[in-house]
Each structure stands twice: as structure tokens, then as C-alpha cells.
Amino acid sequence: TATYPALVYSKYGRPEDILRVSRLSLPPLAKSSVNVQFLAAPINPADINVLQGTYPVKPTFSDDIGGAVAGNEGVARVVAVGSDVHDLSVGDWVLPLASGSGTWRTHAQYSRDDLLQIDHDGVSPITAATVTVNPSTAYRMVRDFAPLKTGDVLLQNGANSGVGQAVIQLARAWGIRTVNIVRSRPNFGELKSELQELGADLVITEDEARRPEIAAAVKELGEGHMPSLALNCVGGKSATNMIRLLGHGGHVVTYGGMSREPLTLPTSAFIFKDLKAHGFWMTRWYNEHSTSERAAMLKDLFKMAREGKLKEPWHRVWKFSANGVKGDEGLQTLCREAVAEAGKGLTSRKQIFTF
Ligand code: NDP
Structure with missing residues (x-):
């Protein structure tokens, strides 16, 4: 039987230490089964947390596999369908519905x-492989928390993250202006122009976010109104400073904790400005909404x-079959480099496996 490379782990730890290449075979094709070949799969921060054992959803380690296959998100092409499967054909593109199914x-x-199944006409493998986590999170957060209308302003930190890039573009498409905070x-200057090319209105550093002249610029951007939505990727002081720029009745939505610092909400914002604080988790949204709602989004x-x-x-792409990648050892080195790169800050790049 044929075997295929997979990135497997059987204990928690530093991703670059615990991931290993394993050759797995597929079970015989049952009537309702579908065999797929992955095209691309990203390395998201949550994948790193899963490997470190700090994510609330834990994998099932199985003896057959010798652990669990890493990776949560990805796009695959159908290569075989069971005899009862009539609505999928070889060549169709599909996304796994469950989280943590092992996409690497x-x-x-x-x-x-x-x-x-997705209609991939005119959609690249990179876009399809990354759509269910970052742009979907951006989509829900911009739409579901504050009633924004054309010309309104939203704030976000971690603005160069995958989610942040999607927030900028969706907001632009929906007529909403963005104030984007990044680490210095x-x-x-280069990062600022790249974010502006995506549609960012204002791009500022964490330090600038505290300055009075920035508060004035934010108000001017909102034509006299302060923002009503702040998307928090970072926590810590970054979030506190961002929340000070929210207007009366504003909403802060926390979806990431990249600084690993707790969130400190200004007391005065709660009492005098009626601040509303929320948490968002895409996984919860998927669990609480139907597949058709997901498909529509x-x-x-x-x-x-x-x-x-x-x-x-x-x-940046990490190709399993790249020239120069020799044998399982070569592949293991490539994969370990990729996860190590994904764990580094200040790269402004999503690390993506292609197969
Ligand atoms: P990316 O890997 O694309 O980007 C990571 C971002 O974090 C970059 O903006 C990076 O900026 C920033 N960052 C890294 N280290 C630090 C630090 N120590 N302090 C401040 N900022 C830092 O990430 P994603 O867009 O995929 O995810 C961003 C966050 O959102 C993660 O925490 C992730 O877990 C979370 N997330 C949550 C979801 C949910 O459902 N709640 C869904 C999707 C993502 P820099 O260039 O300055 O390093």
C-alpha cells in the first residue's frame, strides 16, 4: 500500500522539537469516504499553541498514527470518492469542516x-487554504459586534497579522475606515505603505497610539466621531491604549493575546463611556452556526x-516537494524551519505548506 508523508506529534513541546515526518497509508475507501490530496495548509498561531499544549482544544493521540497529525486549516483536492458519494467528484476542491483534522x-x-465543497474558480490555493480562520474571523468581527455604517471608523492592533490584513480589506470594501496599530x-515606513496599499486609512505604532495628536487625527478620520469598534489581537498595554481611543458605547472585541499580557480595561471607559467588552472565537461561531451559514460567508x-x-x-511558501528536499529527513528539516519561522515575530508573513 502507498504511504504519504504527514507531520505527526505525540507529545507537547516546542513545535520544532516534537514534529516528525511519518509515512501514513489511507484506509480502504468506504462507501461514504473521500480521499483527498492537500494543496496548501497554513501555520496559524493556534496551531503552534496546540503543539505547545496550551490550546483549549486537545488532539486525540492514536496508536495507528503514532500520535496526531498537526494542522487545522487547509484546502484539498478530491482524488477518490466512495460509491455512496454522488455530490463530489475527483478534482473538486474541499475544506475540512471540523477543526484540528490534521492538514499538514x-x-x-x-x-x-x-x-x-468550494467553488474555486478564480480563487488561489493560498486564499482557499487560509479563508476559514483569518478572513472569516475578520468578517464576523467587523459585522457582528457594532452597528457600523459607511464612514465609521474601527481600530485594530496587530494590524499586520493575517486577521488584520483581512480586516483592512473587508472594511475598505464595506466603506468603513480603519486605524491600524502595529509594533514599532x-x-x-515600508510596512505602513504595504498596509495602506491594502486600504488602511491610518497606520500608527503602539507608542503613537498614546499621543493626543493621534486622538485628534482619529476623530478627524471619523468626521468628528470616535470609533465604535476596536479589535484586539494583542492584549496588555496595546489594548488599553487602543481602548482609550474608542468613543461612547464602543465595543472592544478580543480575539488574540499575542503579547501574552492580560487585558486591562480602563475603569473610566466602563463607567463614563459605557464600554462593552467581548471575546470572539471562530471555532465557537462555527459550532453555533449551520454549515449553510458558513458556506454563505x-x-x-x-x-x-x-x-x-x-x-x-x-x-512564504514551504513546498513539501521542493528541489533539494531529500528524503524524510530533508522534509523534517524543512518543516521544523517553517514552524520555527512561524513562531517568530516581526516577519509579517504567514508560513504556508504546499504539497
Ligand atoms: P499572524 O501569524 O498572521 O500574525 C501574528 C501577529 O501577531 C502579527 O501582527 C505580529 O506582529 C503580532 N505579534 C507577534 N508577537 C507579538 C507580540 N509579542 N506582541 C504583539 N504582537 C505580536 O496571526 P493571525 O492573524 O493568524 O492571528 C493573530 C492572532 O489572532 C493570534 O493570537 C491568533 O491566535 C488569533 N486568532 C484568533 C482567532 C479566534 O477565533 N479568536 C482566529 C484567528 C486568529 P509583529 O509583526 O509585530 O510581530
Whole structure:
């Protein structure tokens, strides 16, 4: 039987220490099963947390596999369908519906019901592989918390993250202006222009966010109104400073904790400005909403991608079959480098496996 490379782990730890290449075979094709070949799969911060053992959703380690296959998100092409599967054909593109199904592998077998077929016409593998986590999170957070209307302003930190890039583009497409906070860096000017090219209105550093002249610029951007929505990727002081720029009755939505610092909410904002604080988790949204609602959102996002309104996230590709990658040892080295790179800050790049 044929075997296929997969990135497997059997204990928690530093991703670059615990991931190993394992050769897995697929079970015989059952009536309702579908065999797929992955095209691309990103390394998201949550994947790193899963490997470190700090994510609330834990994998099932199985003896057959010798652990669990890493990776949560990805796009795959159908290569074989069971005799009862009539609504999928070889060549169709699919996304896994469940989280944590193990996408860092070339081939896998799913039950038909665990896959969502997508219309990939005019959509790149990179866009399809990354749509269910970053742009979907951006989509829900911009739409579901504050009633924004054309010309309103939203704030976000971690603005160069995958989510942040999608927030900028969706907001632009929906007529909402954005104030984008990033960590200071030597090439800040370059990052600022790249974010502006995506549609960012204001791009500022964490330090600038505290300055009175910035508060004035934010108000001017909102034509006299302070923002009513702040999207928090970072926590800590970054979030506190951002929240000070919110207007009366504003909403802060926390979805990431990149600084690993707790969130400190200004007391005065709660009492005098009626601040509303929320948490968002895409996984919870998926669990609480139907597959058709998910499909409708993805359809919308793919339409925007086709129209050039939602670009691929800035990324670097790690190709399983790249020239120079020799044997399982070579592949293991490549994969370990990729996860190590994904764990570094200040790269502004999503690390993505292609197969
Ligand atoms: P990316 O890997 O694309 O980007 C990571 C971002 O974090 C960059 O903006 C980076 O900026 C910033 N960052 C890294 N280290 C630090 C630090 N120490 N302090 C401040 N900022 C830092 O990430 P994603 O867009 O995929 O995810 C961003 C966050 O959102 C993660 O925490 C992730 O877990 C979370 N997330 C949550 C979801 C949910 O459902 N709640 C869904 C999707 C993502 P820099 O260039 O300055 O390093």
C-alpha cells in the first residue's frame, strides 16, 4: 500500500522539537469516504499553541498514527470518492469542516459529511487554504459586534497579522475606515505603505497610539466621531491604549493575546463611556452556526477574492516537494524551519505548506 508523508506529534513541546515526518497509508475507501490530496495548509498561531499544549482544544493521540497529525486549516483536492458519494467528484476542491483534522500532510481520508465543497474558480490555493480562520474571523468581527455604517471608523492592533490584513480589506470594501496599530520596527515606513496599499486609512505604532495628536487625527478620520469598534489581537498595554481611543458605547472585541499580557480595561471607559467588552472565537461561531451559514460567508469572501478586494495574505511558501528536499529527513528539516519561522515575530508573513 502507498504511504504519504504527514507531520505527526505525540507529545507537547516546542513545535520544532516534537514534529516528525511519518509515512501514513489511507484506509480502504468506504462507501461514504473521500480521499483527498492537500494543496496548501497554513501555520496559524493556534496551531503552534496546540503543539505547545496550551490550546483549549486537545488532539486525540492514536496508536495507528503514532500520535496526531498537526494542522487545522487547509484546502484539498478530491482524488477518490466512495460509491455512496454522488455530490463530489475527483478534482473538486474541499475544506475540512471540523477543526484540528490534521492538514499538514499530503493525503487524507475524510467522511463526506466532514468536507465542504468550494467553488474555486478564480480563487488561489493560498486564499482557499487560509479563508476559514483569518478572513472569516475578520468578517464576523467587523459585522457582528457594532452597528457600523459607511464612514465609521474601527481600530485594530496587530494590524499586520493575517486577521488584520483581512480586516483592512473587508472594511475598505464595506466603506468603513480603519486605524491600524502595529509594533514599532526599523522598516515601519515600508510596512505602513504595504498596509495602506491594502486600504488602511491610518497606520500608527503602539507608542503613537498614546499621543493626543493621534486622538485628534482619529476623530478627524471619523468626521468628528470616535470609533465604535476596536479589535484586539494583542492584549496588555496595546489594548488599553487602543481602548482609550474608542468613543461612547464602543465595543472592544478580543480575539488574540499575542503579547501574552492580560487585558486591562480602563475603569473610566466602563463607567463614563459605557464600554462593552467581548471575546470572539471562530471555532465557537462555527459550532453555533449551520454549515449553510458558513458556506454563505465563504461564498462572499471568495467573491471578494475574485474581485481583487481580498488578496492572499502576505506569506512564504514551504513546498513539501521542493528541489533539494531529500528524503524524510530533508522534509523534517524543512518543516521544523517553517514552524520555527512561524513562531517568530516581526516577519509579517504567514508560513504556508504546499504539497
Ligand atoms: P499572524 O501569524 O498572521 O500574525 C501574528 C501577529 O501577531 C502579527 O501582527 C505580529 O506582529 C503580532 N505579534 C507577534 N508577537 C507579538 C507580540 N509579542 N506582541 C504583539 N504582537 C505580536 O496571526 P493571525 O492573524 O493568524 O492571528 C493573530 C492572532 O489572532 C493570534 O493570537 C491568533 O491566535 C488569533 N486568532 C484568533 C482567532 C479566534 O477565533 N479568536 C482566529 C484567528 C486568529 P509583529 O509583526 O509585530 O510581530
